[in-house]
Amino acid sequence: MSDHVVIIGNGISGITAARHIRKKSNMKITVISKESDHFYSRTALMYIFMGHMRYKDTKPYEDWFWEKNRIDLINDFVTEIDTDTKTLKLQDKGNLTYDKLIIAVGSRPNKFGWPGQDLDGVQGLYSLQDLELMEEKTKGISSAVIVGGGLIGVEMAEMLLSRDIKVTMLVREKNFWNPVLPVQESEMIAKHIESHHVDLRLQTELSEIIADENGKVKSLKTSKDEEIPCQFVGLTVGVTPNIKFVESSKVHWQIGVMVNEYLESSIPDVYAIGDCAEFKKHPTGRRHLEQVWYTGKMMGETVAETITGNKTIYNPGIWFNSAKFFDIEYQTYGSIKNKLEENETEFYWEHEDEQKCIHIVFDKETRSFLGINAFGIRIRHNVMDRWLASKMKIDEVMSSLRDANFDPEFYKLHEQEIVDQFNQENNTNIQLKKKSWKRIFSRS
Amino acid sequence: MKALQNIGLSLFIIGLVIFISLIFVGKYNLTNETFEQFVKDKGIKSELFINDMKTKVVDKEFSNPFSFSSEIISSLEAANETHKSNSEWGKVIWGKASSFTFEIAKSSGYGIVRDNKWLFWFLTFGLGILGSLLYIIPTVVTGGTAATKNNGVWLNPATNRGWIGWFAFAFLVGFYMLLYFNPDYIVNWVYIVDPISISLSGNAASQWFLYGLLYCTVMTVMAARMYIKYRHNKYQILRTTSVWFFQIVFAFLIPEILVRFEKPWYDFKNAFPLDYDFFFKWNLDELIASGGFGLFVLVWGIFLTLVIVPVMVYFFGKRWYCSWVCGCGGLAETLGDPYRQLSDKSVKVWKYERYIVHGVWVFAIAMTALTLFTYFSGVQQMLWIDMLGTHLIKTQVVQDAYGFAIGSIFAGVIGTGFYPLFGNRVWCRFGCPLAAYLGIVQRFKSRFRITTNGGQCISCGNCSTYCEMGIDVRAYAQKGENIVRSSCVGCGVCADVCPRGVLKLENGDEEGRISTGPLTISKTEIKLNSNVL
Numbered sequence: 001m002s003d004h005v006v007i008i009g010n011g012i013s014g015i016t017a018a019r020h021i022r023k024k025s026n027m028k029i030t031v032i033s034k035e036s037d038h039f040y041s042r043t044a045l046m047y048i049f050m051g052h053m054r055y056k057d058t059k060p061y062e063d064w065f066w067e068k069n070r071i072d073l074i075n076d077f078v079t080e081i082d083t084d085t086k087t088l089k090l091q092d093k094g095n096l097t098y099d100k101l102i103i104a105v106g107s108r109p110n111k112f113g114w115p116g117q118d119l120d121g122v123q124g125l126y127s128l129q130d131l132e133l134m135e136e137k138t139k140g141i142s143s144a145v146i147v148g149g150g151l152i153g154v155e156m157a158e159m160l161l162s163r164d165i166k167v168t169m170l171v172r173e174k175n176f177w178n179p180v181l182p183v184q185e186s187e188m189i190a191k192h193i194e195s196h197h198v199d200l201r202l203q204t205e206l207s208e209i210i211a212d213e214n215g216k217v218k219s220l221k222t223s224k225d226e227e228i229p230c231q232f233v234g235l236t237v238g239v240t241p242n243i244k245f246v247e248s249s250k251v252h253w254q255i256g257v258m259v260n261e262y263l264e265s266s267i268p269d270v271y272a273i274g275d276c277a278e279f280k281k282h283p284t285g286r287r288h289l290e291q292v293w294y295t296g297k298m299m300g301e302t303v304a305e306t307i308t309g310n311k312t313i314y315n316p317g318i319w320f321n322s323a324k325f326f327d328i329e330y331q332t333y334g335s336i337k338n339k340l341e342e343n344e345t346e347f348y349w350e351h352e353d354e355q356k357c358i359h360i361v362f363d364k365e366t367r368s369f370l371g372i373n374a375f376g377i378r379i380r381h382n383v384m385d386r387w388l389a390s391k392m393k394i395d396e397v398m399s400s401l402r403d404a405n406f407d408p409e410f411y412k413l414h415e416q417e418i419v420d421q422f423n424q425e426n427n428t429n430i431q432l433k434k435k436s437w438k439r440i441f442s443r444s
Numbered sequence: 445m446k447a448l449q450n451i452g453l454s455l456f457i458i459g460l461v462i463f464i465s466l467i468f469v470g471k472y473n474l475t476n477e478t479f480e481q482f483v484k485d486k487g488i489k490s491e492l493f494i495n496d497m498k499t500k501v502v503d504k505e506f507s508n509p510f511s512f513s514s515e516i517i518s519s520l521e522a523a524n525e526t527h528k529s530n531s532e533w534g535k536v537i538w539g540k541a542s543s544f545t546f547e548i549a550k551s552s553g554y555g556i557v558r559d560n561k562w563l564f565w566f567l568t569f570g571l572g573i574l575g576s577l578l579y580i581i582p583t584v585v586t587g588g589t590a591a592t593k594n595n596g597v598w599l600n601p602a603t604n605r606g607w608i609g610w611f612a613f614a615f616l617v618g619f620y621m622l623l624y625f626n627p628d629y630i631v632n633w634v635y636i637v638d639p640i641s642i643s644l645s646g647n648a649a650s651q652w653f654l655y656g657l658l659y660c661t662v663m664t665v666m667a668a669r670m671y672i673k674y675r676h677n678k679y680q681i682l683r684t685t686s687v688w689f690f691q692i693v694f695a696f697l698i699p700e701i702l703v704r705f706e707k708p709w710y711d712f713k714n715a716f717p718l719d720y721d722f723f724f725k726w727n728l729d730e731l732i733a734s735g736g737f738g739l740f741v742l743v744w745g746i747f748l749t750l751v752i753v754p755v756m757v758y759f760f761g762k763r764w765y766c767s768w769v770c771g772c773g774g775l776a777e778t779l780g781d782p783y784r785q786l787s788d789k790s791v792k793v794w795k796y797e798r799y800i801v802h803g804v805w806v807f808a809i810a811m812t813a814l815t816l817f818t819y820f821s822g823v824q825q826m827l828w829i830d831m832l833g834t835h836l837i838k839t840q841v842v843q844d845a846y847g848f849a850i851g852s853i854f855a856g857v858i859g860t861g862f863y864p865l866f867g868n869r870v871w872c873r874f875g876c877p878l879a880a881y882l883g884i885v886q887r888f889k890s891r892f893r894i895t896t897n898g899g900q901c902i903s904c905g906n907c908s909t910y911c912e913m914g915i916d917v918r919a920y921a922q923k924g925e926n927i928v929r930s931s932c933v934g935c936g937v938c939a940d941v942c943p944r945g946v947l948k949l950e951n952g953d954e955e956g957r958i959s960t961g962p963l964t965i966s967k968t969e970i971k972l973n974s975n976v977l
């Protein structure tokens with residue numbers, strides 16, 4: 001096969017697809033992307049701003065890698081897709097034909113039409129260009145407002161605070177990140193964020209951003225009619241697929257590019273992966289858009305299988321994710337929603353320092369383990385994956401907790417405390433087992 | 445708080461400036477009496493040298509160490525040259541000229557520093573310690589909450605190879621050059637530590653005592669910084685305590701106390717081949733001459749290298765030595781910690797690293813083999829025949845070459861001097877023959893690994909950036925693969941800086957240690973493995 005695969009977007013999903021196609025075939029591979037010459041880790045944007053790393057440290061592969069693996073890179077913007085002639089129109093470098101096309105163009109920050117949302121000093125954070133802009137617009141300022149309490153909002157707050165800029169954060173919901181987090185965690189994290197001197201305003205929305213005489217942000221008006229003086233506004237109210245240029249093509253789209261379980265779009269030989277893919281029906285019944293790093297990676301791997309001849313259904317397995325809220329790491333495995341379902345019951349343990357907690361959800365009837373949130377405690381992925389896949393009973397989960405801990409050596413462990421509390425609340429008499437390497441690494 | 449830090453910084457700079465300027469202070473006058481004594485002690489037979497010294501140096505006043513030492517060296521060289529050309533071998537003065545002049549200078553200097561040793565100790569060491577602590581301790585508050593904080597590391601000229609880094613580099617290199625090659629210029633520095641040396645070993649200080657004391661001081665102050673920076677991480681706290689303890693007690697106090705009891709100076713934790721002159725004739729002779737104790741040291745040294753080191757590496761990885769015990773590691777993990785991000789992560793440098801470090805190891809082993817051959821056979825040289833012809837290899841020459849190139853230049857000048865440019869483990873990564881040996885054991889027969897937590901890696905790059913050994917940790921982590929690398933010293937910082945809890949240093953079953961990325965997709969329906977291209 002010497003088909004020409006063209007990938008639009010050099011983010012995690014596009015690059016994973018390219019690497020895996022190369023591993024399995026001899027196809028000609030071209031990656032077109034506008035944001036940067038080389039693949040870099042978007043998740044590390046905050047660390048560049050805070051001076052932990054340079055841009056070059058965020059590139060997972062050295063620059064020689066692409067040529068060596070015969071992955072051609074074009075820095076340009078695709079303005080149009082003509083699926084009849086299988087041609088892409090590029091902004092600067094003319095036309096390019098493909099045999100197979102993978103759309104992996106990611107997202108862009110949401111803007112909901114607020115008055116003043118395009119003023120000087122108002123922006124989202126998604127790309128390197130956004131980062132540069134933020135660098136420029138936050139020079140010498142003293143206060144900022146962040147609208148939206150998602151993960152990127154928290155990252156932005158941390159970034160601004162690292163430059164001694166006062167941060168106010170507006171969150172629509174009654175609890176922090178409540179669309180995702182159960183209320184217990186929500187409250188703990190809200191306290192933590194406030195302990196970092198963020199002025200967190202719950203149940204508050206943006207109503208208007210006000211400019212000074214030079215068109216620069218001067219203040220922000222909230223839904224509670226308060227006016228907060230600020231020189232910078234970060235809009236972090238989620239992202240949306242970055243597919244404007246697809247809209248004029250024959251490829252079917254709604255919010256994102258519509259795909260089936262094979263990641264195929266409505267047009268043959270056109271696929272979509274990563275943040276910009278929208279499932280008609282998700283193969284495992286999850287949300288139709290999956291805008292995280294890991295799923296982008298999995299979609300890239302899956303589409304590479306299909307394109308190289310092994311038609312493969314996208315099956316990401318058991319959900320997992322992680323994030324960090326200032327000093328508190330967060331890991332989640334399985335399904336744990338902000339509210340319990342009918343059949344579910346829960347167990348919640350929180351450390352007295354309010355920096356660690358474990359939240360477990362299990363089935364009332366069958367006692368099967370359904371999901372876990374861990375804050376401030378690291379958990380072993382492979383162990384969780386196995387426990388969840390095998391629908392392990394909660395009693396066994398509790399007694400095997402030591403196998404799950406992934407904290408660094410010599411850290412204080414809390415399993416005994418956790419199990420004691422569980423026993424007390426549930427009238428059980430579960431005994432903690434000793435950690436077992438055999439169980440940790442067993443594959444079944 | 446910030447004000448306190450600024451005061452600290454100023455005090456530190458004042459101490460540093462005084463320290464440097466001490467080189468230019470004081471006068472030198474070699475009295476006839478001292479010189480006669482010196483000639484007697486050293487058994488110098490060259491009347492040429494003695495007479496030349498008497499006309500040019502003795503009872504004359506020199507206002508700086510440079511002209512003083514250059515006069516002595518020119519007398520020495522002229523005399524040696526004449527004796528050699530006349531084949532008067534008995535009259536030639538052997539040994540390192542700079543050590544020779546150091547001893548003369550040490551007994552000839554006079555002036556304000558020598559008269560006020562404690563005062564100047566305080567104005568240099570004292571201000572340095574006080575200033576640094578005043579700078580470091582307030583970071584408990586100014587440095588933010590107890591958690592990994594690397595804010596501004598790449599924006600600060602001290603830690604991003606900026607002008608402060610270059611200045612630190614120049615200072616460190618200069619210091620090591622003086623220490624190894626011109627100790628006669630720094631007798632004033634040595635004077636100020638005399639009182640401490642005398643209280644420990646009963647002898648006046650040598651340049652090596654100065655170095656040892658400075659080393660311990662710097663490690664102690666910077667250990668305080670480690671305690672604060674990593675106060676959330678018990679692994680780091682324990683590890684820092686351990687290296688600090690081994691440096692102070694094993695590398696510094698015990699050897700000095702041994703000397704006090706007229707035993708040979710010996711650092712019990714310094715394993716061959718890092719301790720490259722362990723098998724040198726002078727050392728073996730000295731050990732054997734000191735009876736039961738010497739014999740014990742001899743057996744211990746061999747046992748340490750052949751048994752303790754590999755067995756411990758099997759159970760815990762090379763970290764037990766490199767990050768918990770070793771003095772070089774100790775400095776790297778305290779003074780060097782702010783520079784860890786400067787190590788190069790490229791595949792190219794990794795390749796050089798393997799050639800160089802294993803090359804040094806081969807060199808050390810070959811030199812030792814030659815040394816032992818000479819020791820037991822009495823033959824001073826060997827014929828070596830290879831494609832390039834026949835070479836005469838003199839044991840002494842090989843030892844000198846190793847001592848100069850590896851012992852002084854690599855371990856000292858480059859190894860530490862280059863911290864501010866190439867990171868804090870330059871020596872450990874490229875030069876240490878013991879690290880090469882430990883690494884081979886770690887790579888092929890050990891329970892130690894860094895486990896990667898399934899598919900949680902977001903490829904951010906923090907781990908690779910802060911790996912002092914220049915390991916591209918992310919390259920493994922993002923594939924879901926465990927990190928099993930000979931060079932990993934188990935400092936644990938990659939696991940600390942990872943924002944997603946992906947890495948864990950652990951000792952476990954050998955089975956499954958080297959895993960091949962299982963978990964990007966967890967279900968069995970598609971068996972995708974994520975090896976790189």
Ligand SMILES: Cc1cc2nc3c(=O)[nH]c(=O)nc-3n(C[C@H](O)[C@H](O)[C@H](O)COP(=O)(O)OP(=O)(O)OC[C@H]3O[C@@H](n4cnc5c(N)ncnc54)[C@H](O)[C@@H]3O)c2cc1C
Pocket residue numbers: 008009010011012013014032033034035036042043044045046076077078079104105106107125126127152155242245273274275276291292293294296322323902
């Ligand atoms: C600040 C930040 C932090 C994040 N942190 C996390 C995290 O911790 N964990 C997590 O799971 N997820 C995180 N995410 C989300 C995650 O980064 C995304 O899900 C992921 O990067 C999406 O990858 P992708 O390959 O789909 O698209 P992208 O990475 O967006 O790549 C698409 C590329 O295509 C380019 N492009 C778009 N249109 C065109 C065109 N027409 N022509 C040419 N090029 C085009 C874009 O410029 C972009 O470079 C974070 C996102 C941000 C912004």
Ligand code: SF4
Pocket residue numbers: 894907910911912913914915917927931932933934935936937938939949
């Ligand atoms: S891999 Fe991690 S533990 Fe090993 S040397 Fe590098 S940073 Fe330290």
Ligand code: SF4
Pocket residue numbers: 900901902903904905906907908917918921922941942943944945946947
């Ligand atoms: S620091 Fe953690 S998340 Fe970042 S690249 Fe390394 S292992 Fe992956």
